[in-house]
Amino acid sequence: MFSDGVWQGAVAPQFDTETLHRQLQQLPQLLNGDRVERLSKGADYVVKLPLQLADAELWVTVKIFKRQRALKDRYDHRHGSKAARSYHAANYLQTHNVGTPAPIAYLDRWEDKNLLESYYLCEYQPAPCFRDVLSDIYYNQRDNAPLMDVLLALAPTIRAMHDAGFMHGDMGNQNILLPRNADGSYAAPQLIDLNRAQTQATPLNNKQRAFDLSRIILPGAYLKIFKFIYSNHEAIPAELDRFEKKFRRRFEWHTRSRKLRHPLRTLKQRRNPPAARPVYPSLQDIWLWDEKSAQPMTVLERHEKNRFRDLGYVLRSAMHSMLALPAIFKNYNRLLATSYQQPVTLQNRIGVALHPHPDYIEEELRLLNQLGNPPVLIRFCHHETEADWQRGIELIERLHQQGVGVMVAFLQDRRALLEPKSWANFLERVISATADKVEHFEVTHAFNRVKWGVWSDTEYAALMWPAFALQERFPNIRLTGPACIDFEYHPVIAALKSLPTGKKLQALSQLLYVDRRGAPENKQGKFSTLEKCALLKALAQWSDSCDDKVIVSEVNWPVKYTGIWSPIGCPYEAPKWRETQPGESEDAYAWYMLRYLVISLCSGHVEQVFWWRLSAHGYGLIDDKDGFRVRPAFAALAVFMQLLGKAKFVQKHDTAEQQYVFEFATETHKVMMAWCNGGVADYAAPENPERILDSLGQPVEKLQLSDAPIYLLYPLQ
Known part of the structure; x- marks a missing residue:
């Protein structure tokens, strides 16, 4: 003392x-x-x-x-x-x-x-507090990785504190310091402002733990991740979760009612000059990129998203869809009946997306050559740097010199809407440099997912205005969109209706994923991949805001056992995903890819399909995390392109249910590609083939159909 x-x-x-x-x-x-x-x-x-x-x-x-x-x-x-x-x-x-x-x-x-x-x-601890670290991430870094680093360092410390029988009592973000080690990693977090703390000889119960956790301010999706980590990476105890939500609602009400409880203090604060910016952005403006999965992260929980829903957009979307559906389904029924009825030349219809990063460019160009130099899709992201954009432009110039067709996809972030001049300059920078070297420019990406930073059709239209202005300067460029994701066509209708009068897209592009149903032949309600493509084509024919041309600009299947590199598992592999390991095996991925390409293109409803992506650990044809290891999908696509890359689709044969046989003609052979969706089935070929090859180009002894496509080759007489 x-x-x-x-x-x-x-x-x-x-x-x-x-x-x-x-x-x-x-x-x-x-x-x-x-x-x-x-x-x-x-x-x-x-x-x-x-x-x-x-x-x-x-x-x-x-x-x-x-x-x-x-x-x-x-x-x-x-x-x-x-x-x-x-x-x-x-x-x-x-x-x-x-x-x-x-x-x-x-x-x-x-x-x-x-x-x-x-x-x-x-x-004195010369370290920023959790509040200021988050503010820097939200405003400046706008990246998932540093936020996950913080959560992985902080949550175990809070758990250890509670296990030691210590209840902080005022664990706001400002009361946690985050020092770093010499190598930049986080050292042990430091807890401050301890005067409300209580201690006991036993670990805290769930109610006490929940009270402390309810003071931490994080967007809902990341708060859930924090609680998983806090729970030793296991399921969050139901009682803890229930109490935490209860205390959080109570604390949020306490915060909102502060101006009523302290009117004089509120008046005094209003007289002060406003801060240059709030400590945190509005929840709807938080946008965080994840490089592992090459997409922005889901930041908000459903109840938080609903807080910012644009009711006008919801009503307009419903109204436009109801008015359009009769005409669209009339087109759909007609188109579906014509599926596989017309010959289709496959040359230049299958493309792959490259990653214009210094560590990838040369290796991917070598791999692209092995596929026969098919068309390429290059992404340009608004959140990236001028140097990143310049690398993409230079790659397009190289591909153009080699005679490779290129499609560009422009990806927005939330800042594209908050700073419209920046978005306009971004489009101008790329389009002015590549207008004569690119076949299509896809403007905006997956606007029907708010994690991509767009909350309504009016915001989508605002992003399209500068693109149409550039089209007046460069009249030969072809614009596509709205590039909505998955089998959700009502936002496509709303987006097309929002375009300025007299402005038109030169193709309807869609990110038509079907992976949640497993095989591409599996149905979502009444719609398999075939029906989804026909409906998309019908929508394009109905609209006067786009030409009658459909491009699937992005599709893949997540690869099993790729954890946080998977589009499903990122940015944190929750206990549920560790147990079920979502995605497909590398073999199934290859088989589904070939089947998707044939179904969509040979149907006559889709003009082009671009595979996302050539190299990516969680979803690519090549495993970029394992020394650019060739996966079965790459080998299978190389065989397909060699056999059928320039072939003409002739007809789809009548077969038993869940059996598929497609006939193609090349300069030297008739080629039949066949498979069975699930199980194994014997197949009696109409005549004896010269050769039978599996999906990897290896000879097959027994003619039997399975999930893995096979090729039957017949020489032309």
């Missing part, structure tokens, strides 16, 4: 020296020194200053507590001041190996039962 007649308190043993005692006695005077720096605002505030310890200088943080009402003083006289409670709580954390700045001392000056002055001293 520390006492000199005026001051009462305690000094930590490792700092307990006469030198420090003398400085503590003079602390009020030292706080007026030239080297004192204020670190926080408010009535209870924090400063830092240097103190002399033996032969060394130590920077110290001092929490200065304001004068209180008499009732609170009486309480603190019995239970200890805020400074005393902070000091003892910090000692408790250190004893249990939970991070907090090393406690040095606390000082109280009492007069009878009135607390006149109160100070808590600890080592």
Whole structure:
């Protein structure tokens, strides 16, 4: 303990020296020194200053507590001041190996039962708080990886604190410091502002844990990840989850009602100049990219998304769809009946997406050559840098010189709408440099998923305006869109209806994924891949805002066992996904790819299909995480392109249910491609083939149909 007649308190043993005692006695005077720096605002505030310890200088943080009402003083006289409670709580954390700045001392000056002055001293920790780290990520980095690094470092610390029987009581983001190691990784998080803490001899129960967790401010999807990590990467206990949500709702109401509870304080704050920007962006403006899966992350939970839904867009979408569906389905029924009835030349109809990154370009160009240099899709992302865009432009120039057709996809972020001039400059930068080298420009991406930063058809239309303006400067460019994702066509209708009068897309492009149904022949209601393609074509024919041409600009199947590199598993592999391992095996991925390409293109409803992506660990033809390892899908596509890349589709043969036989003609052979959706079936070929090859080009002894397509080759007479 520390006492000199005026001051009462305690000094930590490792700092307990006469030198420090003398400085503590003079602390009020030292706080007026030239080297004192204020670190926080408010009535209870924090400063830092240097103190002399033996032969060394130590920077110290001092929490200065304001004068209180008499009732609170009486309480603190019995239970200890805020400074005393902070000091003892910090000692408790250190004893249990939970991070907090090393406690040095606390000082109280009492007069009878009135607390006149109160100070808590600890080592200064030169680290940003969790609040400021999040703000930097949301505004500047806009990337998932640094946020996941924070959560993976922080959640285990909070868990250890609770397991040690310590309840913080005020665990807001500002009360967690995040120091770093020399290599840039996160060191042990440091908990501060401990005066509301409570300790007990046993681990906290779920209700106590939930109270602390409810003070952490994160978007809903990342809060859920945080709770998974906190739960030792297992399922979140139902009781913990229920209490956390209850306390969070209560705290949110408490925060919203503050202006009613403190009207004078609110009026005073309104007189102050507004901050340059809020600590955090609005939830609807948070946009975080994940490089592993090459997509923005789902940031919000459903109830948070609903808070920002544009009711006008919902109503317009429903109205336009109801009015359009009769005409669209009339076209659909007619088109479906004509499926596979017309010959289709496959040359230049199958493309792959490349990744214009320095570590990929040369290897991918080599691999592209092995596929016969099919058309290529190149993404340009608004959130990337000028240098990234320049690499993409240079790659297009190389491909153009080699005679490779190119399609460009422009990807927006939320900032594209918040800063429209930046989006317009981005489009101008790329289109002006590549207008004569690109066959189609797809403008915007998956606007029907709010994680891509677009919340309505009017916002989609705002992104299209600069593209149409550029088309007036470069009249030969062909624009496509709206590039909605999955089998959701009502936002396609709404997007087309939102385009300016007289403006028209030169093709309807769609990210037509069917992976959730497994095989491409499997149906979603009444719609398999064939029916989905026919309906998309019918929609294109119905609309006067696009030409009668359909491009599937993105499709793949996630690969099993690829964890957070999978579009399903990113950015965190929840217990459910670890158990079920969603996605397809590498073999099934290859088989489904070939079948999708044949069904969609030979139907006559789709002009081109671009496979996303050539190299990607979680979903690519090549495993870029394993030294660009060739997967069966790449080998299968190479065989397909060699056999049928320039072939003409002739007809689809009548077969038993779930059996598929497609006939093609090349310059030298009739080729029949055959498979069975599920199981194994014998197949009697109409005549003896010259050769039978499997999907990887290897000879087959027995003619039998399975999920793996086979090729029957007949020489032309």
